[in-house]
Amino acid sequence: MWEIRLHGRGGQGAVTSAELLARAAIAKGKFAQAFPSFGPERRGAPVQAFVRVDEKRILKREKIYEPDIVMVLDPTLLDVVNVAEGLKQDGIVVVNSPQSNEELKNRYNWPNVAAVNATRIAVDILSVPITNTTMLGALLKASGIMEAKDMEEVIMDRFGPKLGPKNFSALSKAFEVTNIN
Amino acid sequence: MTKAKGLEVSLAVAEAVKQANVDVIAAYPITPQTHIVEELSVYVANGELDAEYVPVESEHTAMSASVGSSAAGARTYTATSAQGLALMHEILFIASGLRLPIVMTVANRALSAPISIWNDHGDIMAERDIGWVQIFAENGQEAYDLSIAAFKIAEDHRVLLPVCVNIDGFILTHMIEPVLFIDQKKIDAFLPPFNPALTLDPKKPVTMGPVGVPEVYAESRKQCEQALINSREIVAEVFDQWGKTFDRNYKLIEKNGPDEAKSLFITMGSMGETTMTAVQELTDSGESVGQVRIRLWRPFPKKEFLNAIAGAEELIIIDRALSPGSHNGPVAQEVKALLYDEPVKPRVHNVIAGLGGRDVTVKDFKKMYAMSRKNELDPNYTIWGVRSDA
Secondary structure (H helix, E strand, C coil): CEEEEEEEECCCCHHHHHHHHHHHHHHCCCEEEEEECCCCCCCCCEEEEEEEEECCCCCCCCCCCCCCEEEECCHHHCCCCCCCCCCCCCCEEEEECCCCHHHHHHHHCCCEEEEECHHHHHHHHHCCCCCHHHHHHHHHHHHCCCCHHHHHHHHHHHHHHHHHHHHHHHHHHHHHHCCCC | CCCCEEEEHHHHHHHHHHHCCCCEEEECCCCCCHHHHHHHHHHHHCCCCCCEEEECCCHHHHHHHHHHHHHCCCCEEEEECHHHHHHHHHHHHHHHHCCCCCEEEEEECCCCCCCCCCCCCHHHHCCCCCCCEEEECCCHHHHHHHHHHHHHHHHCCCCCCCEEEEEECCCCCCCEEEECCCCHHHHHHHCCCCCCCCCCCCCCCCCCCCCCCHHHHHHHHHHHHHHHHHHHHHHHHHHHHHHHHHCCCCCCEEEECCCCCCEEEEECCCHHHHHHHHHHHHHHCCCCEEEEEECEEECCCHHHHHHHHCCCCEEEEEECCCCCCCCCCHHHHHHHHHHCCCCCCCEEEEEECCHHHCCCCHHHHHHHHHHHHCCCCCCCCEECCCCCCC
């Protein structure tokens, strides 16, 4: 089972990312859960969302305390929140950052890193610095849970004919350029 | 059967209510129930569901309007949570006393104060004695399935009682997970149109709910009580029919894990799945432990429950609500009262866990088990996870 924790700020779409990933996994015949850290939402405040993906039925309803993967939408969170809290020993931090994997690894002492400059990709393709769909591309590449194309249908369904293709293109770009470690 | 769809459980419940082809929805939004009635209002607005949507000004009116519409012969649905359910309180008894087959989702949430929007069973436990059939769903699929089955149970002329389907607030309502939907045609075949026994009709005026003088009140209450007790059999029958028709089997009481397990966790609602993971891990390490889920809470299925726990030496009963000033939480009270008449009684531990949305994890269940083995749990009840600095 993959246990994934998403970090973002209120309004950046972490909860949407979690939902899209779970929906795509379910559409592919897998079992998945996606849920927010329930509570009042404030724009700009650090938020978490959670995803579980498995090949068999998931019998667990608790938050994710020891994730296999952590995904960080906003680089400004790195010095505010310990995003790697509870991360498994061989876990991966998938992070939106202009810095290299090496730099981040040295600075934060994470076991595995997959950094991508998602803000740049999002601004180039979507014309806004909203990285939630872009980062899903990096997450899929780093984890191997699914292929980028497996996200296309839910992305189109969620964002419609105007924004859907752009979001999928941003996701695909991140999938293409992300490397782990 | 089609492929599972990933969506928020609230939306699956709204779909179930739409597919049950309700006539009237009277509802007031309250977290965490809101997404259900919000989605239903969209269905009504865009014409997908031909129903009257009454956006009332309070839950008291939501239930009052439901009583009126059900009495007029309309298939009626509402949903609420916590303080909203409490505000319905007096009308809930009228719905059952008048034998009106209203279906309501309770997205279980803790009662204030302090204000909590998060899950526990305090809301429905304060309404245990309303005379409704009360069912607890464990996951999104059950929430969908049982929301449809609820209408069939309620409207059966041997029942004619309101039914409430409990789904844990947030833990289920706001969860994206896979749900298998059923074709509308199959649902229509399973759930025929509502055929009320008696309706309000200007052409044939009747009075419903007049004064029950001392000479008739007890008989009237006895009839409702008997109807509720009798409904156990019809709930089982409808579940059975559901299994045969849609290939998903539900029991009033469900036992999981090894048959001969010496210790049994007793759970209601969404906690049961997490418990099962703990049971599996404990069983793998050689412990003799299982789990019994209570799906039907009212009427309490005594026979099925006693069968399920037969042979167990120890019960760890998890309550998700306090019964202030009592010896135990509500579920443990129920079970202990039942055991009084039994010749052989298992030891009973009562853990009150998950109040106000506190996470209850696999580790917690394993710790409860370890403590029960060492007799470290309080003889009456233990409120789980209370910080010692509090």
